[in-house]
Amino acid sequence: MSRQSPFGHPFLLGFDEIEQALDRVAKAAGDGYPPYNIERLARTEHAPERLRITLAVAGFTRDQLEVTLEESQLVIRGRQSDDKTRHFLHRGIAARQFQRTFLLVDGMEVMGADLSNGLLSIDLVRPEPERIVRKIDIIGSDKV
DSSP, X not given: OOOOOTTOSTTOOSOHHHHHHHHHHHHHTSOOOSOEEEEEEOOOSSSOOEEEEEEEOTTXXXXXXXXXXXXXXXXXXXXXXXXXXXXXXXXXXXXXXXEEEEEOOTTOEEEEEEEETTEEEEEEEOXXXXXXXXXXXXXXXXXX
């Protein structure tokens, strides 16, 4: 059975990229590690309104984390490797890898990232777009 697209209506032209983005988000939402928060930070005297993504990455060092912007996706990767020189009597904290992806709207900018107390925080800002109104001239013949 084929899936009915919500963007298949004839009045919704050019929304195929949104449908593809929704498919990517649905595929990436499977794993819950690492847990994360997304919060809205109010505009201050020194900073615009922004979003902050905070991931719980306890046990990862700055060198084991990578934050990249790939086209319109914010990708956070963590890579830990097993220390073969250590002998564990009990191993409850696994060395693991992760990749967490966030799809960003056009115009969203990454302000920076900070690692503190096992929390990786990434601040994002979307500049206020200009409101553009443009008149479209109608050309053609007035003859009936």
